[in-house]
Amino acid sequence: MTGKSCERVIILGIDGAGAYIKEADTPHIDGLLQSGSATYGAQTVYPSNSGECWGSLLHGVGPEKHEAQMYIKNNAQMPAGPVAASLFRRVKAAYPNSPAGAFVCWAPILTGAIEPLDGVVKHAAPDADLVPAIGAFIKEQPDFRLLFVQLDDVDAAGHKHGFGTAGQLQAITRADAQIGEIVRALAEADLLDDSLIVVTTDHGGGGARTHDHGSDHPKDMTIFWGCRGPGVVAVNELVGVSIMDTAAVALHALGLPLPADWEAKLPEGLFL
Structure with missing residues (x-):
């Protein structure tokens, strides 16, 4: 890093x-995080389904509080309250004149979780x-404060070929190349x-069922x-990381306080 602020x-x-990223060829992710910190042992939330998991990443709390899965299941728009405010709502409140972006393959995230x-x-x-x-x-909008990306082909490959199989690992390598394009x-x-920049996944698969997840x-x-960026320490292996912690890391990097009711925390040793 160059000492710049975030x-x-x-x-x-x-x-x-x-x-399974550990088993795939991911030169772009490896290069991006060479000066950052990472772990192959972070934990997601239960049930390990996309609505619950992405919702927890974006809200800093578990599924029973953010309720994204309910809005997604019912094809409904998440309201501005009373559910826990998303990372987008908190960043926009602090930086109302700065744009933000949510680019996803799985469209229900855009209404059910944001x-x-x-x-x-x-x-x-x-x-x-x-x-x-x-x-x-x-x-076109280089003054943005927050960008969230969800790539979906790897999950589709897991459901088709089996999670952790050669077919899915090849899909991870293709996703790695797409991350290279974004970088x-x-x-x-x-x-x-x-x-x-945070690189993560919402859940794995192949546990209770070879072609599925949720258990x-x-x-x-x-x-x-x-994670890599200003103030991030190059740690050999982070421990105790939850998917929810992504929201805490994002707010901290932007100089914003963490809500007292969040379950999200800053991973120990991540920042200077």
């Missing part, structure tokens, strides 16, 4: 990759089309050095989590 947070999520907010670009598309749209957003767009816009089996519950 101007923005980018969360790059790979759906369904669990800790409230209706002014100044938040929401875009849903297949992974292959999503990445160019993210590049355009970075180029390249950040570098070309001169936004890389003063950005905090409390370690293969379903264990995920990859990595």
Whole structure:
């Protein structure tokens, strides 16, 4: 890092990759996190399904509090309250004039896990089309404060081929290349050095059922989590990380206080 302050947070999520990233060829993720910290032993929430997991990442609390899964199941819009405010709502409250972006393949996230907010670009598309749209957003709105990305093909490959199989590992490598494209767009816009970037996944799979997830089996519950950016220490192996902690890391990096009722915490030793 160059000593710059953090101007923005980018969360790059790979759906369904669990800790299988360790077994796949991921040169772009490896290079990105070379000066940061990571763990293959982070934990997600139960039940280990995407609505519960992405909701917990975005809200800093567990599924029983954020209720994203309920809104997603009912194809409903998450209201501005009384559920726990999302990371997007908190960042927009602090930086109302700065844009933010949520780019996903799984469209229900945009309504079921994120409230209706002014100044938040929401875009849903297949992974292959999503990445160019993210590049355009970075180029056209470089003053953004928060960017959340959810790539879905890895989860689809797990359901098709089996989680942890060669077919899914190949999908992880393709997702790694797409992350490389996003990082390249950040570098070309001169936004890389003063950005905090988290790379993570929402859940694993192949525990109770080879082609599914949702159980409390370690293969379903264990995920990859990595971070780099201003103030981040290069730790050999983080311990005790929860998917919920992503929200705490994002707020801390942007100089915002952590809500007292959050379950999210700052991973020990992550920051200077």
